[in-house]
Amino acid sequence: MGCLLAVLGWTEAEWLTLGNPYYQALAQPNSRKLALLVGINQYPSGLGLSGCLTDVELQRELLIHRFGFTASDILTLTEEQASREFIEAAILDHLGQQAKTDDVVFFHFSGYGTRVQLPGSPEAVENALIPVDYFDTQKSKFVNYLLTETLILLLRSLPTDKVTAVLDTSYYTSPELLSHGLGMRARPELTAVQLAPGEIEFLQQLKSQKLVTNNGLILSATSEPHQVAREFIFGNVSAGLFTYALTQYLWETTPATTIQVLLSHVGSSMYQFGNKQQPSFLSSKKNIQNSTIIDNFPFDKSSAEGVVTGIEDDGKIIQLFLGGIPPQVWEYYGVNSRFSLATGEQLVIKSRTGLTAKTQIVNPETNILPNIGQLVQETIRVLPRNINLTVALAPELERIERVDATSAFANISRIANVISTEPGVDYVFGKLPQTSSRYGLFSPANELIVNSAGEAGEAVKVAVQRLTPKLSTLLAAKLWRLTENEGSSRLPVKVSLEIVNNISPRIVLQRETWRNRRPDTTTNKAVSSQGTAIPTVPVGSRMVYRVQNLSDRSLYFILVGLNNSRSAIAFYPWQTRPETALSEAKPQLQEILIPPGQTLTLPQNDTISGWLLPSRPLLCEHQLIFSTSPFHTTLAALSTAKYSAAEPQPISSLINALEVAQAILEDIHNASEIQVDMNNAGADAYIFNVNNWASLNFSFQVV
Secondary structure, eight states, X not given: OHHHHHHHTOOHHHXXXXXXXXXXXXXXXXXXXXXXXXXXXXXXXXXXXXXXXXXXXXXXXXXXXTXXXXXXXXXXXXXXXXXHHHHHHHIXXXXXITOOTTOEEEEEEESOEEEEEOTTOTTOEEEEEOOTTOBOSSSTTEEOOEEHHHHHHXXXXXXXXXXXXXXXXXXXXXXXXXXXXXXXXXXOOOTTOEEOHHHHHHHHHHHHTTOXXXXXXXXXXXXXXXXXXXXXXXXXXXXXXXXXXXXXXXXXXXXXOBHHHHXXXXXXXXXXXXXXXXXXXXXXXXXXXXXXXXXXXXXXXXXXXXXXXXXXXXGTEEEEEOTTSOHHHHTTXXXXXEEEETTSOEEEEEEEETXXXXXXXXXXXXXXXXOTTOEEEEEEEXXXXXXXXXXXXXXXXXXXXXXXXXXXXHTTTTTEEXXXXXTTOSEEEEEOSSOTTOEEEEOTTOOBXXXXXXXXXXXXXXXXXXXXXXXXXXXXXXXXHTTOOTTTOOSOEEEEEEEEOSSOOEEEEEEEOOTTOOTTOOOOOBOOOTTOSSXXXXXXXXXXXXXXXXXXXXXXXXXXXXXXXXXXXXXXXXXXXXXXXXXXXXXXBOOEEEOTXXXXXXXXXXXXXXXXXXXXXXXXXXXXXXXXXXXXXXXHHHHTSOOOSSSOOSEEEXXXXXXXXXHHHHHHHHHTOOOHHHHTOGGGEEEEETTTEEXXXXXXXXX
């Protein structure tokens, strides 16, 4: 420690200013699982983020309750504690001095990133993390950044291969990247400053030591140099988009899952928030993408959606931390939703704030109270029926434009509602930056929704009317995404997305429910181009879904989805017409029923299986939904759409997407066999039982 302090130019008294709890944590020897979590919301000079401390909380709860970390072995540096010197010293001592071979080490950073020019070379520009003491006011020409290269060298020098780092930050920004409701974790490069000499000297010392490097895994919030890491607001919670998607998936996943499948799930979840940001990884280990995540994330307990964190009022109130609920679902997660304990007791939600919920035991007469740290699993999901899109008006709109837009949106309030504040919105109505007289719809990350821009000179009210069908489609997608429950469903199903060719099918993506899975089933798979999270498929490929019912009950199936033009599609299960039928006869739709233990290839007909992808690039997002009861209402809604009677296609455009989405939710509600009065939810809520439905998301790029 003395040598380290001398290198950093500190006195022991300065080190002790971290506080006794941190010093005591560093002094504990023989730790088997060590973590260092860094999060900075409040920077000097008015800079600030809102979700970094939530990220630290998300990671800490996950490490303790899912991966068996001891609280005293998790060192957190937040706000004013997160200086460059303290971060580097904590890596060297808390992680480096204590870690041994085969120990598990975890590092997390949430905060701003940037680019900085190295001295002596105008072309040498490096990525850097911005610590809380990034700017020296007495020597204003210097910035006290932590170079990403320094960080990686420090982590790679640790004496164990089981090192994982999560960097929820990015390094590039520009005025064109302004967002609506999604904060950017990047700051512009400062050209008139120099990197602090202390950081340069420290980096050179690390390089000169020629340290033996481990096979650690670095997970990054972005995959391209110009991508920006975002943080988002859902409900009243602000968090890093990458951190929330990552931790939520890790609550529910299984040890046999691979790194590539992990990134595929996280990337799909991030994409649903209207952001092109995609995660990536860096590792010196060969074929790391095919390694199972248990090598880096040591599962200590079974999968769950949350954990008991407190008991109040003599056991009448049980507090839960619910980090495992999918992000798109949590905002609408309703009172009266239920969770089960391993001992069989059920807890019903009475209120929630942030990611915590206050619950009550359903049958308190048992006099059995849960223990703090006990995991909980989703049993009943309650969602409101009156869900609409939330649309913000872009700040560049003039007053008269805002008045007209508000009036026009009031006429479609059953689909979209306008709010005055941007955080937490689904979409933004605004002007195209190139032509101020054109209006369009944007994602919260300021991405123009394809085919949403109007003609120059279009009136505001006309633009809103023109966008109404698209808003209806986007609301439909929002609704069917709320059914996602791959982690919590008790229906054992397995689905493979495959490319059909003349030799043998090639698996592109595989999803499987995790609860009640059979011991002989294999893990999820994802085949993807190196460096991409969402799997890729060549244009013009012929595709099939191979669907396996691993349960002891017959299951019904439906498929809906979106492509990147934001148009809806659906799988139409046409009934084969007899040869004697007239060509003008209207084709009929039939239920897709999968018997217990059986496998179906969909779509399938007498001549050729599968459907043909278009010859243009796009991103496909499919929601595959299973139920123990027929989709009567859904098929009736599908039947009302206009289609070609001559050559009906199995996967075709979905015109009445909102009607179909509402029908799907109604069918799952009817299948759930839950008495409404049991939850006191009434007619204003959907009630879903995890024993009666499964919903899997398949997202892939056509390139």
